[in-house]
Amino acid sequence: MAEDTPMPDADAAKEQTLMYGGDDDLDSKYPNRPANLHKTLPFHTLFNELFDPLLDTVKKSRPAGPRRKVGPSGHSNLSPHEAKRNIIERYIAQWRKEVGNDFYPAMRLMIPEKDRDRAMYGLKEKAIAKILIQVTKINKDSDDAKQMVNWKLPGQLHKASASTAGDFAGRCYEVLSKRPLRSEVGNMSIAEVNNTLDRLSQVGGEKEQIKIFERFYRRMNPEEMTWLIRIILRQMKIGATEKTILDIWHPDAEALFNISSNLRRVCWELYDPEVRLDGDDTGITLMQCFQPQLAAFQPKVGSFDKIVSKLKPTPEDDSFWIEEKLDGERMQLHMLEDSSAPGGTVFGFWSRKAKDYAYLYGKHFTGDEAGALTRFIKDAFHKNIRNIILDGEMITWDMETDHIVGFGTLKTAAISEKENTTGSNTGQRPLFRVFDCLYLNDTLLTPYTLRDRRAALEGAVKGVPRRIEIHPYHEAHSPTEVEPELRRVVENASEGLVLKNPRSMYKLNERNDDWVKVKPEYMSEFGEMIDCVVIGGYFGSGHRGGAHSSFLCGLIVNKKAKEGDSDYGKCISFFKVGGGFTREDYASIRGRTEGKWKDWDQRRPPSIIELGGHAENRQHERPDQWIHPADSVVLECKAASVESTDRFRLGQTLRFPRFKALRTDKSWDQGLSIDEFWEVKNTVETEHADKEKDFKIEQSRRKKARTTKKPLVVAGNDTVSTQYAGPESKLFDGLQIYIMTDQIHPMKKSKAELEALVKAHGAKIVQRDTSEKNLVVVADKRLVKVSSLEKRGITNIVKPIWIHDCIRQNEVDHGDIPYLLPFEPNRHMFYLLEAEQLAVEANLDDNGDPYARDILDVDEMRSILAGMPKESEKSFDDQEFMAQLEDHAHTMSHLKNYMFSKMKVAFAESCDDAEWNFRASLARNYIRFAGGDVAKSEDEDGITHLVVPNPDYVPKGRLKVTGLARPVGVEWVERCWEEGTRVDEERFQWG
Known part of the structure; x- marks a missing residue:
């Protein structure tokens, strides 16, 4: 420290020792880091002087319009953004004056979601x-x-x-x-x-x-x-983003955070706002995590013309790239040559949230730190590659089905592959799909176009099949090419596409229109499901060859036909579905239809199944095999919409169909019939026409409102005066209720009648969506103002029947304290925020029966009983149950009584040490209680761990120890039991 640099006082020196004293590397990493001269501010200053004022600014936000700046009196009419900046700048200035230049302790509490130095708490x-x-x-x-x-x-x-x-x-x-x-x-x-x-x-x-x-x-x-x-x-919501806070701290703070993901570095290297980063310091560097570019969300599924236009095509180059959107974890791979490292190479892996995954996927090609991926990719790079940074998606690949599986299996597959010492080529494994190259042989590639970066990627990475692969793309030139690709990936169980501009540069931590995600939007008009019977099957390819990978679904022609009638079981083709199935779904369908499939004979097609096409040759979407509907199963599917087609016999089909569930509770004749489909479709179209009519009426009312003065009905600012015959209860006391429309189901009531009813029960009536959290918005028709409120996505909208249910339930209970019913998803919710979906669904049991409301309606009771599952066809199979439990071991690994699952532990057969024998006896109980097996002798097959009394112990018989280089001491079992989780065996191994 320079002689003219002020020295910290005693309190500040003590604080800094407690905060940073345990890390000896800080001085070498940050030799010029700032030191505070005085003790940090009290914790309460953060919310008294920063968080609460920021939130007050949000609440007091003014509508857009002309504004005055700060006047001579010191009062201001600043915009909300300017007011927020002033609050943050004032707090930072106070810190510099009263504490010093080390703002990192405060910054990690202001934006804790960006603090990578502190581990996750594991607390929800x-x-x-x-x-x-x-x-x-x-x-x-x-x-x-x-x-x-x-x-x-x-x-x-x-x-x-x-x-x-x-x-x-x-x-x-x-x-x-x-x-x-x-x-x-x-x-x-x-x-x-x-x-x-x-x-x-x-x-x-x-x-x-x-x-x-x-x-x-x-x-x-x-x-x-x-x-x-x-x-x-890490849920602050203080009204200011991390981008705003970082920008106020230093003009280059956001740029440095984007290339480093390191809040400590941002605070310690940029503590002086006058010192700017050099150009070389603003680019990504090897072995330093950065914030990747992100894809923007699509505006709407049907507007492919608009999406493609945002990719900035030119007359000279109208191309854009279409990639499959992968269901995995965004990952960046860093690789550089290091002669001192095992295998001569060092790797780094980081997720989008800057979590370090090198411990899992590997730091080197060989040695103890070779992980689930690196030890298999020695031949992945061309020989002249010294260093490289790749951007891609880590996915789980199932070698048996030769297909991607869900993201939730990734960590389990990686751990399993890390322990794969035999090089087995079966099961599930992590696969790194690379779609961008950002750094190559000491050259930063982010300023280059995507097309140039792709050329560099293909010249640098050879790939290793099913380990590391270059993600393919389709070059397109017209918006009409998007939908066929979307159909293809949805049929193959993918979730969508990413469209990319090949002329674009790589922008760190940006979500712009150069990359756009496209997913099919699934319709809600038919509810959540369309249940149809399977009438045909199509064989897959690769590992799925010889088994059905997609199915033809049909509509029943006549449900009233009896067995023996000519049209009994007759169906017409409706749609083909291949997306959304898991391995278990395929197995379940196969088990229920085994031996009932027949090959399709083009010359003699089955009379009970009609395909699309001309009357002389109905062979469109011909399946490889067909099945009699009476022997088949019913699939629940969802889709984006219904569209006209000649490919299917109905003349209509589902757009982007996706499998949702196998309806084991429904027999084949409970699938959708032709008449039922047209009835549902007509209902949807009628409701759509009603919405259009309501829209026109609403527009007409608005025009009249501009020219006609109405008598004032508002008391105060937003409270309506409504006549009623005195208060009947205090059921809705404390609530503000905004009635937006008349009630139409299950009975009709006018808006005025509903307002009188809730006010009679203590509610305050309002005529706008206030920001108050005790507001309940009620609607039963999708008028324009209701649709507008839905699009804003700020509040739930409740059906009027909730009001009647609350009143009726309190009349039934005769309780002294009024009781408001919790919301029920289908019965009560006109519009439900996605974030509250699970909470509202939790108010019903698995059969749809509400916990808090009595069922007094016979039809509703019948509906609930009809939806209950039928008695199981087979008795409980304890062996099958245990096998299923093993399959889900990764979800139970946090439980103490499951931490030794899939382990078989042997103990030394003889020992003269009485104390060790006693400890070993306890350890055997720990193993058994925590889900593991204790071998009877050292020469049993499948032993994973051997517990020995000392380093000199010589295993007897034909001991086979897998997964460990050396036996472990009994201390390892004791430590695992004490901490409630499996700890690393390496510290407890002998030798």
């Missing part, structure tokens, strides 16, 4: 709720405990404020504010909070987590605890 809302229940010592069956655990549920509004529904931190504040240990803000500094959060991210058990939360609870008031919970969940 319910886990935090259970910890707080123990910390505050409230009864787990109390209303407060239930409100925290069930924080998403909208019911019980008399016990928890409606404003906190869906806001976990807000719900915690309500509970904590009733039992605070401190009424004033605490004295924890920002450094202390960071140190304690570091420990929280490192502890493994609930007992240690509770101790840390107890410390926070003793030293923080409820508001501080609320913001702490938001920081832990």
Whole structure:
């Protein structure tokens, strides 16, 4: 430190030692890092002077229009964006003045989702709720405990404020504010909070987590605890993005974060706003994670012309590229030659969120750090490649079906492949599909066009089949080429396409129109399902050869026909579906139709199945095999729309059909018939016509409103005066209800009648969608204003029947305390926010029976009973159940009683050490309890671990130890049991 540099005071020096003293590499990595001269600010300054003012700015946002800047009196009429910048700039200036230039402790609490230095806490809302229940010592069956655990549920509004529904931190504040240990803000500094959060991210058990939360609870008031919970969940929503905060900190902060994903580096290298990055410092570098370019979302599935136009075609070059969108994890691969490394090469792998995956996929070609991928790709690069950075998608590939499988299997497949010491060519494995090359032999390629980068990629990477491959693309020149490609990938169980501009440069951390995602939008007019019977099958290719990979579905001609009638079981072709099936789905369909398929004879087609085409030759979409509908199964499918075609006998077919479920609860004759299809289609078209009519009426009303003055009906700002015969109850007391339309189902009631009804039960009537969280919006028709509110996606819309159900339920219960029913997805919700879908569905049991509402309608009861599954055709098979449990081992690995699953452990057969014998006896019990097997002797097959008393022990017999280089001591089993998870065996191996 220079002689003229001020020295930190004692408190600041102590804080910095606690925060950074354990990392000896910091001085070498950041030799010029700033040091604070004084102790960090109190934690409460973050929300008192930063978070709360930012949120107030959002609430007080003015409508767009002319604005005055700061006047002589100091008052301002700034835009919301300018006001936010002022708040952030003021806090940073205060920090520099009162603390120093090391802003990193505050920055990692302001944008915790970007802090890669702190490990994940492993805590979600319910886990935090259970910890707080123990910390505050409230009864787990109390209303407060239930409100925290069930924080998403909208019911019980008399016990928890409606404003906190869906806001976990807000719900915690309500509970904590009733039992605070401190009424004033605490004295924890920002450094202390960071140190304690570091420990929280490192502890493994609930007992240690509770101790840390107890410390926070003793030293923080409820508001501080609320913001702490938001920081832990990394769900700040303070009204300012990380881009804004970084830009205010330093003009080059966002650029440096994009190429490094390192918040610490941004704060320590750019602490002086006057010192700018050189041009060479703003590009990606080897072995340094960066923020990748992202694909923009499509505006609408049908507007392919508009999407393609955004890719900026020119008269000289109108081409664009079409790639299949992969269901995997975005991954960047860095490789550089290093003669000192095993195999002469070093690898780096990072996800889109900057998580380091080199431990899993490998750091070297050979040695202990060769992982699930690197040891198989020695021949993937051309010999003249010294270093390279690749951008792509890590997916799971099933070698048996020769097809991609779902993203959720990726980590399990990688761990399995990492332990594949035999080089087996079966099962599932990680496959890296590369679609871009950003750095090659010391040259940065991001300024080059995609076409040039692709040429460099193809010249540098040879690939290794089913390990690392260059992702193919289709060069197109017309928007009409998009839909056939989309159909193809959907039929092959893919989720969509990515369209790319080959003339574009690579833009870090941008989501622009140079890359656009295209997915089929599935229709909701037919509900969630179209159930049709399978009448034909098509064989696949490759590993799927010899088995059906897609199916022809048909519509039943006459459901009333009896067996023996000429048209019994007769069907006409409707659509072909091949996307959305899993291996288990194929197996289930095969098991139910085995031996019932017949080869299709083109000269003698079956009389009960009619295909599309001319009457003389109906052979369109001819299947390889057909099946009698009475021997077949019913598939539940979804689609984007219905369209006309001559390829199928109906003359109509589904656009982008996708398999959703096998309806084992339905017999073949419960599939959709021709008459039922036309009935549903006509209903959809009628509803669409009604919407158009409502739209025209609404437009007409708006025109009249411009020329006709109506009597004022608003009391105050937004409350309507409605006549009613005195209050009947306080059921809706505390709620603001916005009735948008008349009620049409199951009975008709006018908007005025509904308003009078809810006001009679204590509600406040409003005529606009306010920002209040106790607002309930009600509609039963999709008028223009309702559709507009749906598109904004800011609130749920409830059907009027919810009002009647609440009133009726309270009349049935005769309770002293009014009770609001939780929402039911189909019965109550006119429009449901996607984020609340699971919470609302949880209000029904598996059979669709609501937990909180009594079923008083006979027809509704019959409907629920009809939808219940039939009695199982076979008895419980415990062997099959255990096999299924093994298949899902990865989802249970966090359980203590499952951590030794799929392990077979042998113990030394004899030992003179009595203490070791006793410990070994306990260890055997630990193994058994945690799902493992204990071998009876050392020479059994399949032993994965051998526990020995000392390094000199010589295994007896024909011991086969797989997966370990050396036997382990009993300490390894004891440590696993103590920590509740499998720890690394290497530290406990002998030799």
